[in-house]
Amino acid sequence: xxxxxxxxxxxxxxxxxxxxxxxxxxxxxxxxxxxxxxxxxxxxxxxxxxxxxxxxxxxxxxxxxxxxxxxxxxxxxxxxxxxxxxxxxxxxxxxxxxxxxxxxxxxxxxxxxxxxxxxxxxxxxxxxxxxxxxxxxxxxxxxxxxxxxxxxxxxxxxxxxxxxxxxxxxxxxxxxxxxxxxxxxxxxxxxxxxxxxxxxxxxxxxxxxxxxxxxxxxxxxxxxxxxxxxxxxxxxxxxxxxxxxxxxxxxxxxxxxxxxxxxxxxxxxxxxxxxxxxxxxxxxxxxxxxxxxxxxxxxxxxxxxxxxxxxxxxxxxxxxxxxxxxxxxxxxxxxxxxxxxxxxxx
Amino acid sequence: xxxxxxxxxxxxxxxxxxxxxxxxxxxxxxxxxxxxxxxxxxxxxxxxxxxxxxxxxxxxxxxxxxxxxxxxxxxxxxxxxxxxxxxxxxxxxxxxxxxxxxxxxxxxxxxxxxxxxxxxxxxxxxxxxxxxxxxxxxxxxxxxxxxxxxxxxxxxxxxxxxxxxxxxxxxxxxxxxxxxxxxxxxxxxxxxxxxxxxxxxxxxxxxxxxxxxxxxxxxxxxxxxxxxxxxxxxxxxxxxxxxxxxxxxxxxxxxxxxxx
Numbered sequence: 001x002x003x004x005x006x007x008x009x010x011x012x013x014x015x016x017x018x019x020x021x022x023x024x025x026x027x028x029x030x031x032x033x034x035x036x037x038x039x040x041x042x043x044x045x046x047x048x049x050x051x052x053x054x055x056x057x058x059x060x061x062x063x064x065x066x067x068x069x070x071x072x073x074x075x076x077x078x079x080x081x082x083x084x085x086x087x088x089x090x091x092x093x094x095x096x097x098x099x100x101x102x103x104x105x106x107x108x109x110x111x112x113x114x115x116x117x118x119x120x121x122x123x124x125x126x127x128x129x130x131x132x133x134x135x136x137x138x139x140x141x142x143x144x145x146x147x148x149x150x151x152x153x154x155x156x157x158x159x160x161x162x163x164x165x166x167x168x169x170x171x172x173x174x175x176x177x178x179x180x181x182x183x184x185x186x187x188x189x190x191x192x193x194x195x196x197x198x199x200x201x202x203x204x205x206x207x208x209x210x211x212x213x214x215x216x217x218x219x220x221x222x223x224x225x226x227x228x229x230x231x232x233x234x235x236x237x238x239x240x241x242x243x244x245x246x247x248x249x250x251x252x253x254x255x256x257x258x259x260x261x262x263x264x265x266x267x268x269x270x271x272x273x274x275x276x277x278x279x280x281x282x283x284x285x286x287x288x289x290x291x292x293x294x295x296x297x298x299x300x301x302x303x304x305x306x307x308x309x310x311x312x313x314x315x316x317x318x319x320x321x322x323x324x325x326x327x328x329x330x331x332x333x334x335x336x337x338x339x340x341x342x343x344x345x346x
Numbered sequence: 347x348x349x350x351x352x353x354x355x356x357x358x359x360x361x362x363x364x365x366x367x368x369x370x371x372x373x374x375x376x377x378x379x380x381x382x383x384x385x386x387x388x389x390x391x392x393x394x395x396x397x398x399x400x401x402x403x404x405x406x407x408x409x410x411x412x413x414x415x416x417x418x419x420x421x422x423x424x425x426x427x428x429x430x431x432x433x434x435x436x437x438x439x440x441x442x443x444x445x446x447x448x449x450x451x452x453x454x455x456x457x458x459x460x461x462x463x464x465x466x467x468x469x470x471x472x473x474x475x476x477x478x479x480x481x482x483x484x485x486x487x488x489x490x491x492x493x494x495x496x497x498x499x500x501x502x503x504x505x506x507x508x509x510x511x512x513x514x515x516x517x518x519x520x521x522x523x524x525x526x527x528x529x530x531x532x533x534x535x536x537x538x539x540x541x542x543x544x545x546x547x548x549x550x551x552x553x554x555x556x557x558x559x560x561x562x563x564x565x566x567x568x569x570x571x572x573x574x575x576x577x578x579x580x581x582x583x584x585x586x587x588x589x590x591x592x593x594x595x596x597x598x599x600x601x602x603x604x605x606x
Contacts, residue, residue: 020509086486109509112488115473119444119480124568127471142572147469153576161568197485197517201502206510217605241605266470272605285470296595296606313600314585315593325594330601 012045013038014099014163016090017062017070018081018109022054025106026175029065031168033176035103036066037142038134044100047071047187049093051086052078063184065176071097071187077194083113085194092119092192099163099341101141103132106167118165124158125165128265129216130172130288141166146265146284153284171213171269171292211268212261217243218272218293220263221251224279224300224319228256233323234278240330246270264289278319282307299323347400349499351391352382352447352478353419355412356468362571380415380458382526383463389529390493390522391461392423397495401425404456407435409445413547421534421542429452434552437564440473446562447474448481456482459501460521464489474524486516486521489575491528 004118013035017028028303032048039046048067050059062070073089094102094117104114106128118125130143130153140157141164145152158164212218219238221231231245238245247257249264263270265285271292278299280286287310290296299319308314315322355378380388388404404419406412407430416427419531430450451457460482465472472488479486487503489554491511495502501597503522504513516522534542560566586596 087480108489108506111472112476112486115440115471115476116480116486118473119441120408120476122441122568124439124441126569127473147571147574150578154571154574155573156569157572158568159570197520198487199515201513203507203513204511209467243605244348266465274601276601295600297600308583311583313597314583315597316585317590317593321590322594322597325590326597329594329598 011097011099011163012047012190013042013101014047014103016051016102016104017050017054017058018105018107019046019050019052019054022052022058022082022319024054024058024061025105025107025170027107027110027168027170027176028062029175030170030173031103031105032062032066034132034168034173035101036176038101038132039066041067041134042100042139045069047097047099049090051075051089052081059186060180062180063182064178064180066182068184069187070184071189073189073191075191075194078191079332081109082196082198082200083109083116084196084198085191086113087120088114089191090117093189094121094163096182102163102165104165104167106169110167114165114167117322121163123163123165124156124163125167126156126158127167128288129166129168130291132168140164146288169265169269170287171271172288174292212244212246212263212270213268215244215270215272217241217274217324218246218263218270219243219276219278220246220248220280220290221250221257221278221319222280223250225251226279226320228254230320230323233320233327236327237276237323237330240327240334241274243272243274246275248280248283272312277307277311278323280307281305282310293335347398347458348454348456349391349395349400349402349459349461350451350454351384351387351402351404351405351419351424351461352474353406353415354381355379355406355408355413355415356381356465356466366483378411378415380418381463381466381468383465383524385531386524386526386529387461387463388419388422388424389531390524393529394459394493394496395425400458400590403428403457404499405450406430407438407443407450410549411468413549416547417542418534419542420545420547421538422531423456423538424545426545427547429547430551430555431549432552434557434559434563434565437567438562439567439569440469440471440477441567442562442564444474444477444481445566446555446557447478448506449557450550451482453550453555455478456508456519458498458518460484460519462521462523464523464525475521475523482519484519484521485516486523487516488523490522490524493522493528494522527536 043070047069048062104110126143133142265288275293297313299315404427462475492504
C-alpha cells in the first residue's frame, strides 16, 4: 500500500511526543508503536513531534520506538507545554508539512490541545480510539471507538480533510519493543509567532493516588454488588491479593466510590495481570478500559451478560456470597501462611 | 458583558437507537435530559450573571423538543435562550457543531465568557468546547473546577491537570468547560418558574445564521461513521461450574496461579 499522493497532504504519520518536564510519557511510545506498524503498510515515514526541550536520550528513545524523524522546537517557552503556544506551533507545523495522520495521547493536555489544533486547521478528530487501522482499499485511517452507550464500536474516517486526527487513551495500545539499532534524524524547526492568553498563577501537584492504572491485580465492582457496604468485600479481596479496587461508572455516579477508581472510557484504562469483575454487566465504555487485562475473571448472575464475551474465566453466580466465600477462604489460608504474604505487602 | 452557556440534550438512559441509513444517533424527545455536566455550566452562568450584572444566554443545537430544556435553564436564572434547530444541522460531528454554535455566538454580537459542560455523556469526546473556542478565536480552559476573581478583562480559574490542580489567569473572551460539582445547583422555586416562563426563547434556522450548508450538519462534518459493530469475542473462555463453594475453590486455584 503506497500513499496516495493525490490526496491533499498525503505526508507521513505524526505522533505527538507529550512530556512532563522533559520526561516523555509512555502514551507517546504506545502511539509510535502503532504508527510504525501502519506506516510500514502505507510506506510512509513516522515523525514524532516534540515541542520544548527533551534530552538526547529522550530523542533516541522516540527513534527506537519507531520514529524516522523527530521534529523538535526547543523553545524554552514551550518546555511546560503551555496550551496556547503549543496550539500555535502544532497548527503551524501541520499547515507547513501536511501530515496524513496525527495521533495524540488522550491525556488532560491532549484532550484540550488536539481539538484546538483540529479546529484551527479545520479537520476531523476522533476521541479515545481503541483501534487504529488502515483501509487497504482507500488508504484511509480507520478510527474505531466505543459509541452510543450500547454495545457498539463505531469506525470513523476523515475522508477529505487532513490530517486524519485521533486521540488514544494511555494504556490502550501496547508499548512497542524498542529497537536501539534504528536510525532516525532530528529535524529542528522554527516556531511561528507564539501567543499566550493564559497565565499560570500556581500549580498544586497532588501525590499520585495508589492508582489502579498501574495495579497488577484489580477487583472491580458494578451494579451487581447491590449495596455500598458490599464494596467492603471487594476491597478486602483486593487487599488480600495486594491489589486495588476498581468500579464501573454507575457506582461513581451514585457516589459509592471516588472517580479515581472508575475503569472505562471516561475513567482509567487498566492493564493488570488479573482483573476480577464482580457484578459488572460489561457496557462497552467499561470494556474499553480493561482491554489490556491479561486475565479477566467475570462474575455475574446473568449468563448472557456481555462481559462474559471478553472474560477468560466466567463465573455465573451472585458475586456477593461468592466474594464472601473467597475472602473467608483466602483469609484462612493467609493465616496459615499459604498465600499472598508477599503479594499483599505494599 | 455577556455570558453564553452552551447546553446539549442527551438520552436519559442507555436506550439509544441508531439510524440504520446514516448510522447516526436517533434523538427523541422521550427520556431526554440536559447533559449532566451542562447543569453546572448553567449554574455558573446564572451565578456570575447575577453577581456581576452580566447578561446571560443559553444556546443549544438540537431538535425542537430541546425548547423544554432551554425553558428549564431560563427557570434556573438565565435571561434569554436560543435554540438552533434545522434539518440541515442534523448529523453534525464535533467540528460542525462547534462551527454552528460559533455562528450563533457571532450573530449575538459575540460573548465575553462562554461556558460549556466538560463533556457530554453520550459522545464522551469533550471536543466541542475547545473546538468552539478555536472557531471563535477565544481563549479556552477545560475541566474547570472553580471560577473566581472575575473582571471585565480576565478571570481566574482552577482546573484539573494530569498531576494536580492548576490556577490560571485567563484573558477574555474565553470558553471555559466546567467539571461536575464545580458549582452548587438547586431546584427552581415557584417564583423562578414564573420568571422562566416569561423569558424570551427564540428558534433560529440555518438560514437565520446565514450558514453555508457545506459547513454544517452531516455534510459539513469532516468525520464520517463508516460502520458500527459489536466488539469481537474474546479467545477461549472457560466457565466455572458447580456450587458456590466449588466455584470459589476453582477461582482460588486460578488466583493462586497468578498471585503467588
